[in-house]
Amino acid sequence: MEPQHLVQFAIFGLNIGAIYALIALGFVAVFSITGIINFAQGEFAMLGAMIAAWLVRAEWPLPVAGLVAVLAVAAVGALLELGVIRPAGSASIVTLIIITIGASVLFKGLAVMAWGPDPVRLPPFTAGPPLRVLGARLLPQDLWVLGTTAVVVVGLSLFFRRTLQGKAMRAVAMNRYAARLMGIDARRTSTAAFALAGGLGAIGGIVIAPSASAYWDMGTGLGLKGFVAAILGGMGAGGAVLGGLVLGVVEELCAGLAPSGFGGYKDAVAFVILLGMLFFRPGGFLGRVPGRGGL
Amino acid sequence: MSKLAHPSSLLPYGSLLLLVLVAPHLPGIRSFRHELVLVGILAIVAIGLGLLMGYAGQVSLGHAAFYGLGAYTSGVVSKAGLHPLVALPIGLLLTGTLAYVVARPIFRLHGHYLAMATLGLGVIVFTLIRQLEPITGGQHSLIDIPRLEVAGFRFDTDLSYYYLVWACTCAVVLTGRNLIDSRSGLALRAIHGSEVAAESLGVDTTGTKVKVFVLSAVLGSLAGSLYAHFSTVLTPHTFGLELSIQLVVMVVLGGSESVFGPVLGAALVTLLTPIMREMSRQITGGSGGQVEIVVFGLILMLMMVFLPRGLVPGLAALFRRRAAAPAPIGTLGPAPVPAGQAVETGALGAVRADPTGREPG
Amino acid sequence: MAAVAVAAPPLLETRGLTRVFGGLVAVSAVDQAVRAGTIHAIIGPNGAGKTTLFNLLSGVLPPTRGEIRFGDARIDGRLPHQICRLGLARTFQNLQIFANMTVLENVIVGRHGRSSAGFLSAMLRLPAARAEAQAACTVALSWLDFVGLAPRADDPAGSLPYGQQRLLELARALAAEPTLLLLDEPAAGLLGREKDNLADLLARIRSSGVTVLLVEHDMGLVMSVADRVTVLNYGKKLFEGSPDEVQADPDVVVAYLGAPEGA
Numbered sequence: 064m065e066p067q068h069l070v071q072f073a074i075f076g077l078n079i080g081a082i083y084a085l086i087a088l089g090f091v092a093v094f095s096i097t098g099i100i101n102f103a104q105g106e107f108a109m110l111g112a113m114i115a116a117w118l119v120r121a122e123w124p125l126p127v128a129g130l131v132a133v134l135a136v137a138a139v140g141a142l143l144e145l146g147v148i149r150p151a152g153s154a155s156i157v158t159l160i161i162i163t164i165g166a167s168v169l170f171k172g173l174a175v176m177a178w179g180p181d182p183v184r185l186p187p188f189t190a191g192p193p194l195r196v197l198g199a200r201l202l203p204q205d206l207w208v209l210g211t212t213a214v215v216v217v218g219l220s221l222f223f224r225r226t227l228q229g230k231a232m233r234a235v236a237m238n239r240y241a242a243r244l245m246g247i248d249a250r251r252t253s254t255a256a257f258a259l260a261g262g263l264g265a266i267g268g269i270v271i272a273p274s275a276s277a278y279w280d281m282g283t284g285l286g287l288k289g290f291v292a293a294i295l296g297g298m299g300a301g302g303a304v305l306g307g308l309v310l311g312v313v314e315e316l317c318a319g320l321a322p323s324g325f326g327g328y329k330d331a332v333a334f335v336i337l338l339g340m341l342f343f344r345p346g347g348f349l350g351r352v353p354g355r356g357g358l
Numbered sequence: 359m360s361k362l363a364h365p366s367s368l369l370p371y372g373s374l375l376l377l378v379l380v381a382p383h384l385p386g387i388r389s390f391r392h393e394l395v396l397v398g399i400l401a402i403v404a405i406g407l408g409l410l411m412g413y414a415g416q417v418s419l420g421h422a423a424f425y426g427l428g429a430y431t432s433g434v435v436s437k438a439g440l441h442p443l444v445a446l447p448i449g450l451l452l453t454g455t456l457a458y459v460v461a462r463p464i465f466r467l468h469g470h471y472l473a474m475a476t477l478g479l480g481v482i483v484f485t486l487i488r489q490l491e492p493i494t495g496g497q498h499s500l501i502d503i504p505r506l507e508v509a510g511f512r513f514d515t516d517l518s519y520y521y522l523v524w525a526c527t528c529a530v531v532l533t534g535r536n537l538i539d540s541r542s543g544l545a546l547r548a549i550h551g552s553e554v555a556a557e558s559l560g561v562d563t564t565g566t567k568v569k570v571f572v573l574s575a576v577l578g579s580l581a582g583s584l585y586a587h588f589s590t591v592l593t594p595h596t597f598g599l600e601l602s603i604q605l606v607v608m609v610v611l612g613g614s615e616s617v618f619g620p621v622l623g624a625a626l627v628t629l630l631t632p633i634m635r636e637m638s639r640q641i642t643g644g645s646g647g648q649v650e651i652v653v654f655g656l657i658l659m660l661m662m663v664f665l666p667r668g669l670v671p672g673l674a675a676l677f678r679r680r681a682a683a684p685a686p687i688g689t690l691g692p693a694p695v696p697a698g699q700a701v702e703t704g705a706l707g708a709v710r711a712d713p714t715g716r717e718p719g
Numbered sequence: 720m721a722a723v724a725v726a727a728p729p730l731l732e733t734r735g736l737t738r739v740f741g742g743l744v745a746v747s748a749v750d751q752a753v754r755a756g757t758i759h760a761i762i763g764p765n766g767a768g769k770t771t772l773f774n775l776l777s778g779v780l781p782p783t784r785g786e787i788r789f790g791d792a793r794i795d796g797r798l799p800h801q802i803c804r805l806g807l808a809r810t811f812q813n814l815q816i817f818a819n820m821t822v823l824e825n826v827i828v829g830r831h832g833r834s835s836a837g838f839l840s841a842m843l844r845l846p847a848a849r850a851e852a853q854a855a856c857t858v859a860l861s862w863l864d865f866v867g868l869a870p871r872a873d874d875p876a877g878s879l880p881y882g883q884q885r886l887l888e889l890a891r892a893l894a895a896e897p898t899l900l901l902l903d904e905p906a907a908g909l910l911g912r913e914k915d916n917l918a919d920l921l922a923r924i925r926s927s928g929v930t931v932l933l934v935e936h937d938m939g940l941v942m943s944v945a946d947r948v949t950v951l952n953y954g955k956k957l958f959e960g961s962p963d964e965v966q967a968d969p970d971v972v973v974a975y976l977g978a979p980e981g982a
Binding site: 100158161166167287294 | 411415416417419460463464466467468469470471473474475477478479481482485486488489599603606610638648649650651652653654655656657658659660662663666
């Protein structure tokens with residue numbers, strides 16, 4: 064194994080890991096505010112990618128298409144909360160799990176009906192020759208992925224710490240009851256959390272679409288791995304980002320270093336890690352207790 | 359217990375038995391024998407999942423794994439030359455052991471974490487089936503699985519296999535009902551009602567949940583074995599996340615608080631899927647969209663919001679409301695209003711409050 | 720009877736029993752013995768650690784330090800269902816009725832630890848399992864009769880009025896055939912006549928040979944039925960004696976009763 068191969072796998076891993084991180088942040092936002100694990104989180108990424116690709120095919124400029132797709136999926140997230148999560152009221156956890164699974168199945172079905180089963184691709188955001196880093200190839204799109212993720216993480220952190228809406232969300236995450244006593248509309252905060260999760264997922268789906276193709280079923284795997292990342296990070300925002308990057312790199316290294324013929328096990332790696340974490344260290348590798356208040 | 363032999367409580371069983379006996383000969387249904395076999399097979403898995411969801415109060419998103427383990431064990435072992443009736447218990451043992459090993463750590467988790475763990479288990483087993491090509495055939499499928507042959511009789515027609523499968527399904531319905539009405543079933547409902555009180559009365563809560571989990575896995579394996587000798591070809595994608603979710607749809611649709619719910623759910627999902635596909639082909643003009651996925655998604659969400667106890671209790675309440683006045687209000691609602699208070703409730707009677715415990719809070 | 724009780728070893732004994740929540744010591748180094756055949760009351764102001772003590776004894780919470788002996792066995796660290804099967808049953812301050820069952824089914828669950836049919840024999844409805852279920856039903860009915868709830872046997876448990884739900888919990892715990900019964904504020908929320916009925920039941924339970932340990936705020940009830948009283952305050956044992964001695968002890972009066980006429 065040449066060292067540049069290791070670097071190459073690390074680049075692949077950071078790339079896909081950044082997507083996991085964005086999706087994991089969506090999980091954390093919804094879980095912190097509502098106590099729900101949104102099984103449709105991966106479908107937000109799928110919808111983002113598909114809508115953007117569709118608009119680009121309709122000859123919209125890429126930046127506009129991307130922005131519209133993100134806003135549209137954020138609206139889908141808000142509608143999901145308003146349409147079924149809120150009417151279910153204080154239902155049992157099993158009920159809520161099944162509702163969000165239903166949503167994920169519905170989104171997949173609608174995507175197939177709207178755009179067909181075949182994969183589509185977005186063009187790379189900018190053209191240009193690959194860079195050389197320690198002998199490995201770094202595509203301009205890779206920089207877009209990492210750069211976008213970094214901007215989103217910083218922006219989110221400012222949002223939660225500087226803006227009124229962000230502070231309100233953190234307050235609800237820490238103590239819903241107390242936040243309501245302080246006059247914060249906790250229900251609107253829940254809607255906002257789902258919208259935020261939709262937007263985050265869509266960004267992840269859009270930036271990955273040029274390097275991996277986008278198709279109706281892409282959300283399942285992304286969602287599951289985003290969840291693994293969130294668990295790895297102890298359901299906290301910072302941990303989720305780290306968890307996503309670590310998961311991506313570990314996955315790529317396992318796939319790259321495995322003897323030939325074993326590359327197909329790559330998808331199981333995340334779940335072996337998931338079960339291991341859940342069974343032996345449910346607090347995440349940073350040792351945080353899973354629970355609310357992770358923003 | 360004493361009320362079990364009450365004539366009215368035998369009515370649903372008699373009707374089911376009669377329906378099962380005559381269904382494959384009815385005009386119009388005869389051509390669906392193949393589907394009816396699948397209904398019977400999937401009903402077995404769904405009953406097991408229903409016990410887990412309705413009585414242990416936990417959803418499994420990985421039940422296709424147990425079904426797949428049974429199917430592939432039967433397929434591989436019987437292709438190696440052993441009799442299918444030897445292969446089947448090997449599958450049960452293997453699946454039961456796996457379920458037992460993972461159950462304790464899984465039940466240390468709660469709610470969403472538990473659901474995710476079962477999902478992870480499903481994905482891992484699916485990946486193994488797909489990747490262990492030398493054993494399972496992987497993407498190339500496992501083909502030429504021998505048909506079941508007992509004492510010289512070959513179950514090689516849809517009709518003969520139909521009766522074999524439904525004999526198993528009826529046995530599972532009956533034993534499942536017995537379990538629900540037993541000491542163990544009562545213990546499970548107690549756990550649902552108040553875990554701390556149940557354990558203070560001598561109920562080993564974790565142990566009981568583990569047993570239900572193992573039982574439902576073993577039922578999945580049994581159904582898988584039946585499927586292997588019926589289909590004679592196994593492909594990995596049959597046993598993926600989609601099937602796990604379809605199984606949940608079946609239980610949610612029919613309702614998990616009686617053993618009939620999952621059977622009805624299995625029938626509706628299995629029989630409606632090809633019809634919906636045909637309709638969508640006609641609507642979309644041959645492209646064959648996947649309208650059934652959309653419908654499943656809508657079913658899951660809408661049932662949970664409007665009819666969380668499923669169709670069977672809903673219909674039963676409707677029937678009872680018509681039969682017995684005065685009508686209890688809110689029988690269909692999510693709150694655990696005891697259905698049909700006007701009807702006598704036996705010691706372990708058929709009428710119960712919502713064992714899925716979807717009370718607020 | 721008192722002479723017999725003193726000679727016999729205690730049925731329940733704790734040594735240095737301690738439970739810490741974060742920085743709060745809820746139960747602090749409690750040494751307590753409960754003699755067989757007595758009604759032993761634990762009193763103390765709110766937050767004195769009474770319910771925590773019950774949760775430790777019944778295995779709901781593991782102790783931070785100390786040991787608990789029940790009969791011949793060490794039970795600290797054991798699980799609630801194991802402790803129940805050794806003969807210790809309890810009720811709850813906040814009612815824990817199985818609202819999803821009938822009154823009779825609630826009590827049948829109390830027979831769980833005294834029966835053994837497993838999944839397989841239940842699924843096959845083997846004769847032994849059926850006989851056992853029938854017997855459990857009969858025993859449960861007799862306990863319902865004991866507390867006076869037999870006429871409500873087939874009603875949904877959630878439909879009972881509050882006072883009867885307390886009695887149902889009592890019947891359910893008794894159905895487990897305990898040698899030691901822990902009652903957590905059995906009189907809370909009961910009306911005058913219901914309290915008299917409860918006092919009568921407690922006396923009958925004692926005379927049937929079951930030892931009773933109860934936490935109770937109602938001083939009238941405690942003083943009329945208890946053989947022995949322990950006073951807890953801030954998690955520590957403040958005093959132990961007969962009801963008369965407790966009422967006469969100046970420390971207790973100051974810590975708990977507040978004023979002499981409060982008793």
